[in-house]
Amino acid sequence: MRLYACENCGNSIHFDNRTCISCGSQLGFSSESLLLHALQPVDGGWKTMSSLPQSVFFCANAAHDICNWLVTAGDGNAYCVACRYNRIVPVTDNPEGLERWQRIGQAQRHLFYSLLRWRLPIPGRDIDPQGGLVFDFLADEVDANGNVIPAMTGHEDGLISLRAAEANDATRESVRVSMGEPYRTLLGHFRHEIGHFYWGQLVRDDDTLALARQLFGDEREDYAEALQRNYEQGPPADWQTRFISTYASCHPAEDFAECWAHFCHIVDTLETARSFGISTDPRRHEDMAAEVDFDPYRAHDAQTLVDAWIPLSVALNSLQRSMGQADSYPFVLSASVVEKLNFINALIQRAGNRQYSLGNRQ
Template sequence: MKPYTCSNCGNLVHFDNEVCVQCGLRLGYRCWSDDMVALDPAGQVAVDGQSTAQSAFLCENAAQGVCNWLVEDAGAARLCRACRHNVVIPDLAVEGNVERWARMEQAKRYVIYSLRRWDLPLPGPDDAGNRHLSFSFLADVQNLDGGVEPVMTGHDSGHITINVAEADDAERERIRTEMKEPYRTLVGHFRHELGHFYWDVLVDDGGRLEQFRSIFGDERQDYGQALMAHYEHGAAADWPNRFVSAYASAHPWEDFAETWAHYIHMTDGLETALSFGLRLTVGASLSQPRTDGSFDPYRAASAEDLTRRWIPVSIALNSINRSMGQPDVYPFVLSPPVIEKLEFIHSLVQRNGRPGSAA
């Protein structure tokens, strides 16, 4: 995530900060103006060392230490534009669940930020219309007979369920190793599952099914059987030539969701790099354009342009991680067929949102 500045003292602050370490004031993020403001003890916005007449209202979930967003109108809503989508939160009586919930909300806010930058539809559970976006954060259920009823992370008609265990680093790493995945993160889960939601909204409802099928394949093939075959036999040996991940090869819906997630990975990753002043070109032989500060990833002219600028950044980040003995930040190869799929997603974002608008 790009950095921000404290409205009171001008200190650099981060998207997740709750308090400015320099002036000591409480911080709140205003998603409607994409800025971080400091709040004086009376709840007024502080600017340049002075309290103003602007009142600010923290999201109700700030009391649990899991949110730092502000509410636009405290008289109309108690929850911010990110938290309002929650239907079920973790059982806070369970030890460690407040911390797990905080990590899940953090990841969700990263993704909501991107969706708002593009001004894509974000219908809440109580909004009018046929499509609604909601979240449940659930844990596996221990039965009286000693058995376990697992919670499956997934999407169903706008409702996204995330297993709370994914917020435990050790458990998530265990699953990643067991599944032989190169990458498994909370923010990746949210981006992926939201890809399923936007397939419904932008492809199915948006009249783009035939174009989708010509690029990703026919989604009418049996989904359950396709996943069963994938888990039983694995991906085809040549999957890197056609898909962004092995799992993407399981079914066209999963291919779209995986590619959607990578489109956001690249866009937000590039914005972060540029906002910190990262300027680089890796090897003239790679024909990479210089990634400079005049480029706004959320306003990219094409997915190809985005990809060509992302590659040198990802190479640099991977190399830095290797020098520290850490896994690659972005262990993926973007083949020409994948870039074609990214172009389709780019066209959906361009047609249905206002890229680069205020968050």
């Protein structure tokens, strides 16, 4: 994620900021320029202090302090590029529901930032009624005996469902611990489930599908049987040499989605490090030296990303331990996983209309 500067006073501002704390300017994010703009009121709407010539207004969800993204005048949609894909959202008539919606919206906008940076296709149900992207943020149900039935997080034919209760830290952490997971966040859910969506969008032609199956396995494998086997027997003994996580080892579709999510984690965090000028160069540990002197969203290959990511992630984990916190990135990138990440990088670059082949950069 980039670090931004207020167009009015030059103060540093961040992706989720609504107001510049230095000059008080109202701020809004444009999905066209991918910049956080300082705004000035004009004719019942707003105008940016630079870059965008047209008038803009805030996404309708700004009324509940859920979204700070902008919509251009004449767009014809009251919601921004991210929020317009939502179908079922948390209620806003009570503090708990409103807080859930705010946290979910924050993670969703972070997801869409990456999709827009990569210029990936994002067909909605207006374009593809059967398989277009749509989000349902679902509340848990209570049966006749008062037992809570948790809503499910998942993907099916373009529909991404997310359990709204996981916006609560205690709920999400209890699930993480009970499932023995090293990492579980709202943003992680979004990135994983969108990976399933882009399998259907980008892995279509015969050559791409053949290479994907060579790397991840045959996605036609019975999903229910694979999950049952995983729950009963656990992951294969050598899973760390072939998969990014134990969950990735249970089925080829989950392997792809997990690798997609981790690719997003790595790229966006590297962009943040680059924006802040972070580099690592520990004395007498030359192998841990790294500098992000390239645009991670336009990386030539996954190895370039990994060479910078491993030293940075080790430093991040060490900083976390110094604070008594768990590792930020408790995962190992084996040669097999890097190969899968390289496939995803090429797939994304090709989809963004850049001249890449799936094997090598042209």
